[in-house]
Amino acid sequence: MENYPSRLLENAVNELAKLPGIGRKTALRLAMHFLRQNPADVELLCDALTDMVKNTKHCTECYSISDKDICDICGNQKRDKSVICVVEDIRDVMAIENTGQYRGVYHVLGGIISPIDGIGTDDLNIKPLIDKVEKGNIIEIIMAFSTTMEGDTTNFYLYKLLKKFNIIISTIARGISIGDDIEYADQVTLGRSIINRTLYENMLAESGRR
Amino acid sequence: MENYPSRLLENAVNELAKLPGIGRKTALRLAMHFLRQNPADVELLCDALTDMVKNTKHCTECYSISDKDICDICGNQKRDKSVICVVEDIRDVMAIENTGQYRGVYHVLGGIISPIDGIGTDDLNIKPLIDKVEKGNIIEIIMAFSTTMEGDTTNFYLYKLLKKFNIIISTIARGISIGDDIEYADQVTLGRSIINRTLYENMLAESGRR
Numbered sequence: 001m002e003n004y005p006s007r008l009l010e011n012a013v014n015e016l017a018k019l020p021g022i023g024r025k026t027a028l029r030l031a032m033h034f035l036r037q038n039p040a041d042v043e044l045l046c047d048a049l050t051d052m053v054k055n056t057k058h059c060t061e062c063y064s065i066s067d068k069d070i071c072d073i074c075g076n077q078k079r080d081k082s083v084i085c086v087v088e089d090i091r092d093v094m095a096i097e098n099t100g101q102y103r104g105v106y107h108v109l110g111g112i113i114s115p116i117d118g119i120g121t122d123d124l125n126i127k128p129l130i131d132k133v134e135k136g137n138i139i140e141i142i143m144a145f146s147t148t149m150e151g152d153t154t155n156f157y158l159y160k161l162l163k164k165f166n167i168i169i170s171t172i173a174r175g176i177s178i179g180d181d182i183e184y185a186d187q188v189t190l191g192r193s194i195i196n197r198t199l200y201e202n203m204l205a206e207s208g209r210r
Numbered sequence: 211m212e213n214y215p216s217r218l219l220e221n222a223v224n225e226l227a228k229l230p231g232i233g234r235k236t237a238l239r240l241a242m243h244f245l246r247q248n249p250a251d252v253e254l255l256c257d258a259l260t261d262m263v264k265n266t267k268h269c270t271e272c273y274s275i276s277d278k279d280i281c282d283i284c285g286n287q288k289r290d291k292s293v294i295c296v297v298e299d300i301r302d303v304m305a306i307e308n309t310g311q312y313r314g315v316y317h318v319l320g321g322i323i324s325p326i327d328g329i330g331t332d333d334l335n336i337k338p339l340i341d342k343v344e345k346g347n348i349i350e351i352i353m354a355f356s357t358t359m360e361g362d363t364t365n366f367y368l369y370k371l372l373k374k375f376n377i378i379i380s381t382i383a384r385g386i387s388i389g390d391d392i393e394y395a396d397q398v399t400l401g402r403s404i405i406n407r408t409l410y411e412n413m414l415a416e417s418g419r420r
Contacts, residue, residue: 003304003307003308004304005269005274005275005276005281005282005283005300005303005304006262006266006275006276006277007277008258008261008262008265008266008277009262009266009275009300011258011261011262012258012259012261012262014258015254015255015258015259016255016259018251018255019240019243020239020240020243021236021239026231028301029230029231029301030229030230031259031262032299032300032301033229033230034259034262034263035262035263035266035275037263039260039263039264041228042259042260042263043260044225045225045226045228045259046256046259046260048218048221048222048224048225049222049225049226049241049244049252049255049256050249050252050253050256051218051221051222052216052218052219052221052222052241052244052245053244053245053247053249053252054249055218056216056218056219056245059215064215065215065216065219065245066215066216067216067217067218071215072215073215089242090215090219090242091238091239091242093215094213094214094215097213098213
């Protein structure tokens with residue numbers, strides 16, 4: 001039981017503590033920060049949040065978040081529409097875009113299969129992906145999920161749905177991270193990195209690849 | 211350089227990342243959370259924050275945050291107004307109230323002397339504290355600051371201002387925390403805990419003290 005000196009403060013802390021990763025102590029620290037700020041700063045934040053939740057759209061092609069009906073990537077004529085990289089959410093799109101190594105398009109599932117969080121296949125944008133592949137003109141589907149139980153489950157579920165089509169189905173490479181020490185790598189990663197070894201001439205040519 | 215797929219999202223992330231302890235990755239995670247929420251939830255949060263920053267007051271007696279002009283503690287006739295515990299902010303008031311060990315009143319400085327953060331003595335509610343003591347009827351001032359350089363500086367500054375008055379000036383005890391192992395205690399704390407040792411009979415009687 002906390003003794004909040006103000007009901008308004010307690011109310012604000014209650015709302016802030018609903019956010020993921022923010023406990024009551026952090027919520028109180030944030031509330032104190034807002035109290036020290038100019039009320040105009042709180043307005044700026046609230047306007048930005050309200051504007052975002054009310055006006056962002058989902059791209060009708062790839063389900064990424066966008067200000068328009070078609071996002072900048074799907075709308076870019078230079079992107080290869082025959083290669084689709086399937087990701088969990090837009091943070092993965094941003095991460096892959098930052099590498100500058102990919103010129104295909106994306107398909108954002110809006111989550112990952114996770115029975116423990118109550119996220120099943122019907123909660124994800126899987127049907128539109130299958131529809132795209134059925135329409136044809138797709139050469140490759142790259143599955144880019146985290147190397148977790150949920151990621152592996154989603155990989156396998158999509159693979160079962162997609163294998164009947166005449167397309168290449170790939171996943172991003174698992175292996176030793178750049179700068180990592182082999183002796184400290186976990187056994188599964190090291191094992192996979194040997195099984196899925198890369199031809200050295202391909203490695204040398206890497207900087208020239210897509 | 212991040213490639214945000216939406217300007218509205220980027221704007222929200224920019225505002226969230228201004229909050230203390232929230233970097234751009236956490237800000238993006240929070241923004242994604244808001245996008246998954248019902249817009250009404252964002253409204254609830256914004257209403258709570260706006261209501262708080264617009265309508266909370268500072269108690270005119272102790273400068274604590276309150277919904278009224280006089281806070282519940284200062285307005286409580288059972289609290290001993292002759293003993294004032296000086297603290298940095300209301301989180302300290304809440305922490306001390308939670309102990310149930312204190313029946314005096316508080317004086318909230320609204321910060322702590324910290325030249326590195328640009329907080330000087332003029333930014334704190336020090337003058338009103340001196341005024342209270344000058345008016346008389348004060349028996350003891352308890353300084354309850356964190357055991358940091360800034361806390362010690364504030365202790366010493368207040369002590370210099372207050373020592374000319376005929377009052378008791380004390381600080382909260384520094385010592386070994388309950389449940390702490392002596393061999394892992396730092397030297398300064400252990401040293402102070404020996405210098406400021408407590409009579410065992412006082413320790414035994416502790417539960418009966420104020």
